[in-house]
Amino acid sequence: MSLFKKEISRRSALKGASAFAGSAIAAPLVFSKGAWAQEFLNDPGDSPTVTLGFNVPQTGAYADEGADELRAYELAVKHINGEGDGGMINTMTPTSLGGNGLLGKRVEYVTGDTQTSADEARSSARRMIERDGVIMFSGGSSSSVAIAQQSLAQDMGVIFMNGLTHSNDTTGKDRRRYGFRHFFNAYMSGLALGPVLADQIGTERRAYHLTADYTWGWTQEESIVNTTEGLGWETVETVRTPLGAGDFSQYITPVLNSGADVLVLNHYGRDMVNSLTQAVQFGLRDREANGQNFEVVVPLYSRLMAQGAGENIAGILGTTNWHWTLSDPGSQAFVASFGQEYGFPPSQAAHTCYCQALLYANAVEMAGTFYPPEVIRALEDFEFDGMGNGPTLYRGGDHQCFKDVLVVQGNPDPTSQFDLLQVVQEVPREQVTYPVDFFEGELGPYEVS
Amino acid sequence: MMITRSPRHDMMMIGVFALVVLTMPIWLAPFGAAYPDLLQKFVIFGIMAVGYNILFGLTGYLSFGHAAFLGVGSYSAVWMFKLFTMNVIPAVIIGTLMAGVFAVVIGYVCLRRSGIYFSILTLALAQMCYNLAYSVLTPITNGETGLQIRPTDPRIIDAMFLEPTERVPTTTLFGIDMTGYGGFYFCAVALIITFFISVRIFRSPFGLKLRAIKSNQNRLNYTGINTRPYLLIAFVISGMYAGLAGSLLAVTDPLAGAERMQWTASGEIVLMTILGGAGTLFGPILGAWIIKYFENIFSAFNDGRLHEIFSFLPDTLESIAVGISAQFVGEGWHLTLGLMFMLIVIFLPGGLIEGFNRIVARLRPGQARRRAPAVEEKEAS
The missing domain is CATH 3.40.50.2300 (Response regulator)
Structure with missing residues (x-):
């Protein structure tokens, strides 16, 4: 009988109990790690590609800016994927970008027309998020459109990188945790x-x-x-x-x-x-x-x-915000690769959109994940240089970039059809920085799902 | 006289329609349109067009001001969300009723005139509403930035039952999230119900009176019938349809902006109705779907996508084909829509439904001879 009867000694009972307890504690970690990666919207998972959405005005009063923004985004995607001459990736410091896509995935993109209208912009953005599965969307011109998209970004939990938007409200009373602005403000x-x-x-x-x-x-x-x-x-x-x-x-x-x-x-x-x-x-x-x-x-x-x-x-x-005649290496690199691609110098709208795309990509590489809260934390209080505006800070308190501002003047005798503005003064960053609570606003939570 | 259809035939028609609407997420997938936002727009603007058709299709009164009711519905709904609860039922009811109140006032003023004067009056009043919403009424409408829901809103009823959260709440129907597919099915049920009501109106003596107003209002007046109450009722019903559509827009995306009330938005509804076929039951819905499809899908094509489509062609031909078609998609989508609209108005004055009927007549010559007079009668009515 005793051959078949296994005695439960105190030792084996303790062993079993501790193993069970250990696995019970560890199990949620294993599951939650998987769940943590699954939990966010449009997770690219094992897919070899990742999609970004570019939502710009292609019709209406800001159509010219929109067309130039789109060119800049296309160039940024090329550079992130390691095609072309790399542009500002070579001059940006610090950078985690290696020209091999985002976390090894090739970057693809979809485009949309905001029609300079909040309703249309949101419906175009929802198409990108719901159908095309974008992990980030970006675009600009018109602050009311930007603000509408930014609040959509917060609702859905997909990061929005503002393009050209100059209203104080974008990072003031309407600031959002999921919205970021590189451009300066009024x-x-x-x-x-x-x-x-x-x-x-x-x-x-x-x-x-x-x-x-x-x-x-x-x-x-x-x-x-x-x-x-x-x-x-x-x-x-x-x-x-x-x-x-x-x-x-x-x-x-x-x-x-x-x-x-x-x-x-x-x-x-x-x-x-x-x-x-x-x-x-x-x-x-x-x-x-x-x-x-x-x-x-x-x-x-x-x-x-x-x-x-x-x-x-x-x-x-x-x-x-920026002018193509600036002589720092970042601006020069960007103007050179934009000029080579399209045959004319970029506008400030193109510059800010290009920077935003690279900054997002860099933050993803820094965070090592597409999980939005981690990417947001990587962008917040990120200090960088070499992107055309001198040393720049992405302030975490309101998601506004602080950098030098250019005061310009219409050029009385231009030497070419692009040489239309001359820089009167580069106003240093300290002079245009204001306290974070100067405008009242609430960023909202990191986790939204 | 209209050919009278048996109630059984009508019920079957509504059944098929309900099936088509509810299976949209399946059969629209190959067209790249099966995602919640566009599906919601399809059914919401379907409701809008069905309602507009009750006024324009039956009485022939061309209103250029229906976007105002859409806006009123949206603003009322968002205010219900802000003040009381994120549940969509009160928002939809109040949005519809508020639009009805506005429709009574605007209709009472505008219906004193007919024809082009009526159109201009509605246009003027709607544009007035838009400008009020845009500037003077900014405390209520938040102007150009649009009315949004904030975490700090009172939401009296919700505050009694739910824990306050830091994040912006979403609209719900007793716990079902209304921003994704849930919202689509909610709106789809609304569309089926409103379509049913519209069929009943079309078949009723009231509908017949409205048709009589369209064909000869003077004769009706001389026979001693006061037409204005009928017109006003039709106007209010279609205004309430628009208010319902507006509040559903707010349900699926809780933000209301003044641009929804602009005259171009009113014009879009007229386009939808005429494109599909004014006065027919399905036409306006079809028109709404086509315009929304163009607006959302064609405007998003870019060169990369075109190269994919034409990749079966040899290289030189491919770049030529892409070069030509690029003018009509992306930012050129207005051009495509304009061309299509012109072609339809010139060759198919009865809208797409007329085209469809003609094809059916071609395919079934025996039946067509029997049915052709009925079809013509229907268009003339």
Whole structure:
């Protein structure tokens, strides 16, 4: 009998119990590790490719910017996959990018048209997320569209890298944990532009604002009014104009008799091209008011707009995120590979989108996973250099990049059709940095599923 | 006279329609359209078009202001989410009712005129609503940025039953998430119910009166029938359909923006109805599906995708084919839609349904002779 009866000694009981307890503790770790990797939306898993979504305006007032952004994204995907000359991957420091895709997976992309409308942009973004399974989406032009997509990103748990969006709200009151902005904002434009305005056109001025009627226009108007009134200027009137108005003559005529001597155009894209051209045609720049030359200021400038407005931009002041004539190695590398691909220099919209794509890719490599909360943590408070704007910080508190801002002026005698802006001053990063709680906003949680 | 169809025939038709709608995630997959967002848009704009057809298809009154009701429905629904509960039922009911109230007011004013004057009046009033939403009413509508749900909203009813969370809550139907496929099936059921109501209206004496208004309103007046109450009821019903569609848009994606109310959005509904076939039961839904498909799928084609499609051709031919077709997809999708619309209006004034009927007539000559008068009667009615 005793041959078959196995005695349960104290020792074996303890052994068995501890083994069971050990495995009981370890088991959730094993399962949760698997689950942890499975839990997020659009996990590429074992697939040899990973898809990114590029949602840009292909129609409407910002279509030119959108087309250039798309070119930049295509170039960025090439460079991440190790095709072409690598562009800024070679100049970016620190970098974890090796030109072999993302975590060894080849990067593919899908595109969409935001139509410069929040509804269409969200529906296009949801197509990318739900059908095409993108792990990140990016795009820009128009802050209201960017804000709408950013909140969608938070809801669905897919990272959104803002392209060109300049409103304070994007990283201010509407900031989101899943949204990141490389571009500067209206408040920084004001801080950079103020001293230059005082220096070049004086402190005894009366300003008249024409403002695009949406979040970006409002915050830029507010920022510029605050800055200029701090200089001692007086604000005569602020007039809101609808986005994509086309004809601004009805808004410009009242400027003539308003007693103002500066016109501030808070317009962008084709709106700015039209309003500036019409202001010049109305002879505003040849006038004198209050004993001074009449001046026009365009707080947010881009080369594409300068190209559209032609010689009207000579001498007009504004700010820009980046310009292709910068001589640092990062800018040079980007301009060279963009020029080789498309035959002309990139715009600031192209630059910011290109940087955003590389920054996301780099964060994925740093995190070693596509799991969004880890990628977000890698991006937050990331300090980098060599991407065209000098040393740059991706601030974790509001997901805003802090870097040098360029104050530029329309070039009075351009040497080529692209040499339209000249840099007046590179305003250092310290001068445009503001406290993280300057705008009130809540980023929201890391985990959303 | 319309050929009267037996109620049994109607029920079968609705049954087939329900089957087609509910199996959309399956049969739309080969077209690259089987993902929740687009499926939701298909059924929501289907509801919109069905409702619009009750006014335009039956009475012939061309309203250019229906987007206003869509917007009112969306804003009301989002406010219900913000103030009371994330459950979709109150939002849908209040959204529909609010649109109905607006429709009574706007309809009362606009229906004093007919024809082009009616169209212009609705256009003007709708554009007024849009501008109010965009600027003056910013505290209610949040202007151009759009009304959004925030974690800090009161949500009185939810606060009584649920633990507050840090994240933005999603819309639910008693615990079923309404942003994905759940939302699609919810909207699909709404579409089937509203389609059923629309069939009943088409077959009812009330529907007959509306048709009479379209064919000769003066004669109706001379026979001593006051047409305005009938018109107003039709206008309010179709406004409520639009409000329902608007609140469903908010249910599936809780954000309401003023651009939903712009006159181009109203124009889109007119396009849908005419493209599919005004006055027919299925036409407007078909039109809505085609326009939404173009808007979402064609606009997303890029050169890479085209090269894939034409990869069976030799290299030179491939690049030529891609070069030509690239003009019509991606950013050129408006061009394709415009061309298609022109062709249909010129060659098939009765919309796609007329084209379909013609094909059926070709294939079945015996039956066609019997049915052809009925078809014509239906279009003329």
